[in-house]
Amino acid sequence: MERWQNRVAVVTGASSGIGAACVKYLANNGMIVVGLARRKERIEALREQVELTARDRLHAMQCDLRDQQQIIDAFKMIVSKYGPITVLVNNAGVVRATNLVDDNNQQDIQDVIDTNIVGVVNCTREAFRSMKAHGGVGHVFLINSISGHYVPNIPNTSTNIYPCTKHAVTAMAEVYRREFLFLDTKIKVTSISPGAVDTEIISPKMREALAKAPFLQPEDIADALIYCLQTPPHVQIHELTIKPLGELL
Template identity: 65%
Template sequence: MERWLNRVAVVTGASSGIGAAVVKYLANNGMVTVGLARRKERVEGLRDEVKDEAKARIHAIKCDVTNETEVIAVFKEIESNYGPIAVLVNNAGVVRFSDMVKEGNSQDLRDVLDTNVYGIVWSTREAFRSMKANGGDGHVFVMNSLAGHMVPIIPNFSLNMYPASKHAVTALTEIYRQEFFNNKTKVKITSLSPGAVVTELAGAAATVTPDAAVLTPENIADALIYCLQTPPNVQIHELTIRPVGERF
């Protein structure tokens, strides 16, 4: 992690679950870490869960990643207050469990696409602008899912737009790889695709399959740190992380 010491990392959806774990891991490993979330106070509370010398490296900003104007302003604030962005972790995500064919569910459908797809697009565009202007290196992570490579079948249960949004993330990962190269930078892109993870996001699904093998948010944060430590010439484009015993 030496090349990342005291550089700036931004984590979206940082108030709980994987995002909160990633914030703590990055701060403990020497990065100035800015957590973006609607619940800013929960990010600030993460300072109580890291090493003493890492507490001052955690910063929190309220941000709704579905709001393009807000994202642009927040990233400029980060650059102004903390410096150029070196690492972006696109973690913000939502899932809705109503059937897509159900009437009156328009907002649920929009929420998933606005957060899981456009939230990545707005944040990555702003982070890349900073990376390109400041040395042309950096690392962008997108939090994907096994559902971005298949559509899990859960009897009598719908994952709604979630698999479609994550398949979009799989395509975005390759587009970003091409665009980062075409822009003559050495910015890396990594898609992390976990199986079932114990988070607030997965709460409803977990009640349907209570005996399922699961991962913890710390498992995913640990994998992210592994990818971040690879040499400058090594890019882990896609990392699939499954719990032992997962059935689908």
């Protein structure tokens, strides 16, 4: 992690789960970390969970990824206050446990699409702008899901448009790889696709359906992210799938 010391990393959906774990791991490994989420106070509370030397490197900003202008303003402020962005972790994601054919669930569908797809596009565009302007070097992470490769069969549960958005993220990873290359940069892109992770995104109904299933912990994903960051400049881990041992989904 030596080449990333005191460089700026941005983590979306940083108030809990995988995002919170990534914030802590990046700060403990020497990076200046800015967490974005609607619940800013929960990111600020993470300072008590990192090493003493890392606390001054951990910062929080309120941002609703469904609002493009909030994203633009947040990234401008980050660059202005902390310097150019070199790492982006697109972690924010939502799932809704309703059927696609239900009536009156348009807002559920729109929230999932706006967060899981459009928010990723807008954040990556703003981070890329900074990376490109400062040497064309950096690393973009897409926290994907096994749902981005097939639709898991969770008994008596529908996850609405969620698997569709994660399939889009899988395609986006390849589109970004090509665009970063064609635009003459050395920016890496890595899609990390976890199986079931024990986070707040698992609704009570889903948790009941998965009562006997094994779960990953958020720290398992953060650890994998640090591994990917430490690869040599000529190595790009394009897709990394992580499953808990014994997963049947």
